Amino acid sequence: MNLILLGMPGAGKGTQAEFIQKDFGLANISTGAMMREVSRSESELASKVQSYLSSGTLVPNEIIVEMLVERIQQDDCSNGFLLDGFPRNFDQGKALDNANISIDLVLYLNIKEEEIISRMSGRRVHLASGRSYHIVHNPPKKSGFDDITGEALIQREDDNPEVIKKRLSVYYNETEPLLEFYKNKNLKFIEIDASKPVDLVTDAIRQSISS
Ligand code: AP5
Numbered sequence: 001m002n003l004i005l006l007g008m009p010g011a012g013k014g015t016q017a018e019f020i021q022k023d024f025g026l027a028n029i030s031t032g033a034m035m036r037e038v039s040r041s042e043s044e045l046a047s048k049v050q051s052y053l054s055s056g057t058l059v060p061n062e063i064i065v066e067m068l069v070e071r072i073q074q075d076d077c078s079n080g081f082l083l084d085g086f087p088r089n090f091d092q093g094k095a096l097d098n099a100n101i102s103i104d105l106v107l108y109l110n111i112k113e114e115e116i117i118s119r120m121s122g123r124r125v126h127l128a129s130g131r132s133y134h135i136v137h138n139p140p141k142k143s144g145f146d147d148i149t150g151e152a153l154i155q156r157e158d159d160n161p162e163v164i165k166k167r168l169s170v171y172y173n174e175t176e177p178l179l180e181f182y183k184n185k186n187l188k189f190i191e192i193d194a195s196k197p198v199d200l201v202t203d204a205i206r207q208s209i210s211s
Contacts, residue, residue, distance in 0.1 A: 002082075002083075002101070002102060002103050002104050002105075003026065003080070003082040004103055004105070005082060005109060006175070006179065007108060007109030007111065008171050009120070009168065010115075010119040010120045010123070010164075011111045011194045016202060019206075020082050023206060026079070027079075029072070029086070030084040031086040032084070032130075035064070036127065039053055049063065055166065056163040061091050068095075088178075089175065089178070090178065093181050093182075103187055104187055105190065105209065106189045106190070109194035109201070111194040122137070124153035124154065125155075126146035127154055128151070129149070133153060137198065140153065192204045
């Protein structure tokens with residue numbers, strides 16, 4: 001099973017990706033996490049990638065597509081993978097087709113924009129693993145610290161109102177049109193109400209994957 005999670009920034013893709021990975025044994029590939037790792041690395045690309053992340057714009061396709069296609073060739077993807085944050089525009093969607101990477105299921109996490117700000121402002125993340133919490137809706141066991149490693153949680157620098165606005169406009173202009181692209185393909189496309197509490201969204205996703 002190869003699966004794509006589509007949805008607005010803050011819809012809950014990263015949160016649900018963790019459950020899907022655990023329950024179904026799929027490799028969990030987050031291009032946002034990949035890019036944050038590059039931005040913290042010593043590589044030549046680091047500062048370039050950092051500038052896209054902090055402005056809320058997409059990292060150019062020529063940087064991200066090859067990295068993603070290579071990642072999917074790795075052994076842990078042979079039993080299936082889930083993509084969180086890819087594709088983000090038509091060219092990325094077509095790049096998967098061109099690389100003969102087949103997709104079985106697209107889960108669209110649907111949520112209204114009004115809910116996004118509160119989700120993002122309360123988000124805390126464990127940078128190394130990408131695990132994501134919310135101070136009210138999905139708190140860690142010990143406030144401010146990751147459940148698994150006990151390391152400190154941080155607030156993402158792109159979770160500030162100005163950058164969130166930019167990320168939403170990028171979503172509407174570039175990513176939302178992919179919904180039609182995938183609805184018209186020969187694959188399973190399922191819309192999930194992502195405004196519900198985390199566990200109810202997880203249940204809906206489990207059912208969709210198992211059906
Ligand atoms: P990325 O990291 O992918 O960010 P995003 O798509 O903006 O999505 P988020 O991580 O913000 O949200 P999410 O849907 O994962 O929500 P989460 O589960 O954390 O991308 C960041 C940047 O990287 C981009 O701006 C771009 O620059 C670059 N990039 C990445 N991919 C790229 C690509 N393919 N091409 C080019 N550039 C790319 O949940 C949010 C909060 O809500 C959390 O606090 C969570 O605990 C809480 N929450 C989750 N579910 C619920 C619920 N059901 N009820 C209440 N609270 C909930």
